[in-house]
Amino acid sequence: MKIPLLDLAAQYRTIKGEIREAVEEVFESQRFILGPRVAELEERIAAYCGVSRAVGTASGSDAILLALSALGIGPGDEVITTPYSFFSTVSSVTRLGARPVFADIDPRTFNIDPARVAGSIGPRTKAILVVHLYGQTAEMDPILDAAASRGIPVIEDACQAIGARCRGRAAGSMGLAGCFSFFPSKNLGGAGDGGMVVTGDDSLADRIRVLREHGARRRYYHDEVGINSRLDAIQAAVLLVKLRRLDEWSEGRRRNAARYDELLGAAEGVVTPAALPHNRHIYNQYVIRAARRDDLKEHLQGAGIGCEVYYPVPLHLQACLSFLGGKEGDCPEAERAASETLALPVYPELTAAMQDEVAGAIGRFYAGRPGTDRAGKD
Numbered sequence: 181m182k183i184p185l186l187d188l189a190a191q192y193r194t195i196k197g198e199i200r201e202a203v204e205e206v207f208e209s210q211r212f213i214l215g216p217r218v219a220e221l222e223e224r225i226a227a228y229c230g231v232s233r234a235v236g237t238a239s240g241s242d243a244i245l246l247a248l249s250a251l252g253i254g255p256g257d258e259v260i261t262t263p264y265s266f267f268s269t270v271s272s273v274t275r276l277g278a279r280p281v282f283a284d285i286d287p288r289t290f291n292i293d294p295a296r297v298a299g300s301i302g303p304r305t306k307a308i309l310v311v312h313l314y315g316q317t318a319e320m321d322p323i324l325d326a327a328a329s330r331g332i333p334v335i336e337d338a339c340q341a342i343g344a345r346c347r348g349r350a351a352g353s354m355g356l357a358g359c360f361s362f363f364p365s366k367n368l369g370g371a372g373d374g375g376m377v378v379t380g381d382d383s384l385a386d387r388i389r390v391l392r393e394h395g396a397r398r399r400y401y402h403d404e405v406g407i408n409s410r411l412d413a414i415q416a417a418v419l420l421v422k423l424r425r426l427d428e429w430s431e432g433r434r435r436n437a438a439r440y441d442e443l444l445g446a447a448e449g450v451v452t453p454a455a456l457p458h459n460r461h462i463y464n465q466y467v468i469r470a471a472r473r474d475d476l477k478e479h480l481q482g483a484g485i486g487c488e489v490y491y492p493v494p495l496h497l498q499a500c501l502s503f504l505g506g507k508e509g510d511c512p513e514a515e516r517a518a519s520e521t522l523a524l525p526v527y528p529e530l531t532a533a534m535q536d537e538v539a540g541a542i543g544r545f546y547a548g549r550p551g552t553d554r555a556g557k558d
């Protein structure tokens with residue numbers, strides 16, 4: 181049995197008719213940029229998060245870039261963020277000429293450690309960019325408190341966490357602005373790239389709206405230099421169909437995560453991911469720590485089981501960021517995570533039998549009988 185890391189074809193089969201109809205409607209209208217479907221999606225996502233405004237963008241990366249840009253962040257400014265995330269968390273900061281300051285992660289959740297955030301605030305700190313990694317929110321209250329006492333805005337990179345909650349509050353709604361990605365592998369994924377910023381601050385939303393269309397409030401009259409980063413109508417049409425299923429799909433992921441917790445909780449060599457009790461984790465990824473991680477990964481892939489390392493290199497050690505002077509030992513927890521983590525298939529269509537197979541293959545690896553998987557593979 182082949183078990184992919186993610187099976188979007190299985191998902192598509194369940195919604196094919198509705199997707200085709202929604203896309204066809206956009207083709208009939210021939211309105212491909214922004215338009216009524218994008219406006220409707222913006223309203224729905226804002227309501228889903230319990231905030232007043234949302235602005236569609238061309239990607240999650242652009243959502244982060246535009247949110248920071250709208251705050252006026254630039255050269256000479258510092259932005260505190262996590263060293264353990266997808267690359268565009270940090271590239272959004274450096275692209276604006278600002279300096280990322282890395283606060284190491286909490287080893288239980290892989291999310292930024294609030295105590296280290298507070299300790300990293302200095303006179304040049306202009307924002308705190310928090311990431312809700314793998315679908316679990318960071319510990320927001322101490323971060324929001326530290327930020328509020330100094331008047332520093334908090335931006336949430338919630339690209340992996342749409343629908344996640346922290347003490348009842350939606351991911352993306354707790355800081356000044358939240359950023360989502362609709363990259364196909366996210367819990368709410370489009371048919372290509374897409375993203376969105378949500379905020380309760382109307383003037384910030386207006387500013388982002390202008391910046392995503394070349395900085396022009398009136399067409400061809402440019403008050404400032406913006407970019408072209410709009411959401412396509414086709415993406416919005418697809419996402420509106422999928423948004424109706426989002427909670428059901430995330431529940432499926434949560435059920436599968438709970439099943440893995442049971443299957444792997446006592447397994448040798450494996451540490452299952454911690455979900456803090458006050459959080460609703462939506463498991464965009466189910467990520468274990470594994471002894472001899474690289475060998476386990478090779479073993480699972482050899483047995484036809486999809487798995488992936490998110491992320492093998494912490495951000496402070498990325499080659500293109502060497503100008504920041506980051507070195508090994510700066511963020512030991514992020515570095516350890518980078519060498520130990522492995523994501524397993526957790527998508528909602530995954531069956532209990534498939535999960536048994538994954539857990540069995542892991543068990544055989546640590547029992548020193550990995551060969552039985554290769555031999556038994558069909």
Ligand SMILES: *Cc1c(COP(=O)(O)O)cnc(C)c1O
Pocket residue numbers: 239240241242265266268269311337339340360361362363373374375
């Ligand atoms: C996916 C992701 C992004 C970027 O989103 P894109 O839509 O691919 O540009 C940013 N941050 C995190 C944490 C992500 O997972």
